Amino acid sequence: MAKIIVVTSGKGGVGKTTTSASFASGLALRGHKTVVIDFDVGLRNLDLIMGCERRVVYDLINVVNNEATLNQALIKDKNCDNLYVLPASQTRDKDALTEEGVEKVLNDLATMNFDFIVCDSPAGIEKGALMALYFADEALIVTNPEVSSVRDSDRILGILSSKSRRAIEGREPVKEHLLITRYSPSRVEKGEMLSVDDVKEILRVSLLGVIPESQVVLQASNSGTPAIHLKGTDASEAYADVVSRFLGEDRPMRFLDVPKVGLLKRLFGG
């Protein structure tokens, strides 16, 4: 039974697509057959982050409209064997997404023996975002440690608990996971940023992980490689931890404190 996971936030620019790419890659690296779907119809980005933009021929909307088969539209990831990307359309808008169409695509993916279907939600609370979360079994709420992002996440959590199919059908609610991204312990220490505890206290959702603010993420995006593949970097390890925790393993939270810098390093720079 394929598990449908939506990566959502309400607010834009908090790291949904970065997270979708690394999270889906992480699941695939652990041996799970995974597909990641870009729901940001009209503003597709996921294919860029995954480095497959030149291989996009057919997209989600083509499949919804029966203009292409799933097999034609699915792009096999260059880094992982078990990972496929279903890109969004650049030329259409979000009204092209219909509930029946999306349901059919998800059902067809489930029959193709995918273990995980990761839905990369667009920002906002309009059609595209609602379609991305409607069928979800679990949700990754991506939040930056600042008030407007936290407020929007709260709003999205409310929508998950009222407008998702699980909520409407009165089934077990969508399982919610909090993922704090762009976390900078030094700015938290200076009081410029909300702390992990602050965000947890406001949203009261179980914390899946914290991704530190890192130069690596920008490099990864520009090079079309999900950050989790950049071995040995903080962002890569943080995403690997997130995937492990999601799969039920116990991993201590890391990157919550300011790294101790030695005197020599401070004098001569790192």
Add this chain to the structure above:
Amino acid sequence: MSQTANTYDIKSASLDVLAFVLRSNQLDELTQALESRFGNRAKPSAAEAVVLDVAALDNPADLALDRVLSLLGHYGFRAVALRHPDPAYEELAHRFGLAHIAGQVTGGKAAVSEPAPASIPESPACAPTMIIDRPVRAGQQIYAKGGDLVVLAMVSAGAEVIADGNIHVYAPLRGRALAGARGNTAARIFTQCMEAELVSIAGVYRTIEQALPDSIRGKPAQVFLENERLVITALGE
């Protein structure tokens, strides 16, 4: 600071009144019916307010309204409004100092036409309490119509909880809470952790922009009306 004290306030309020649904133009019949029903009742000291509903009559224009009003008055009813869907009756209502109601009168329990022993007071119907056990998130609104609202999880900033009765929040209250939404000034708000953005009782509201004093902020607290002023106090003091 040239604020003068308001000489009046206009607030949302609702009033339970009886509807006196007239089914006959014949005043003799009406007099007889009223006499047999209420004739042996002691004349009440205060008149009961009623809405005179003439929508069921075939030709309400023929009704001798002055006589009906005095007849009702004799049996302890004071008509305050005339109900008929046709706006033409507004003029008639005005002439007798009555408000004109065109819309439907809700309620509809036949309190007058069904004879009930007057000595036994009706047991008040207990409005159901609405219980919410999931967080009320930003942008969500919960309204407990007619009764109390109990929220067992937090009410986020940007969320709104409303009740016609009391509101209990057994978690942090960070959003807006409006109790007594239909004018019940005795309604109260209780919370285990007071961090609300706005509280209101029966339309008297207060936005909480300045931080509350330490004795209340983040503490168990209640909100109630005292002499038309909102009072927020710590609980368990």
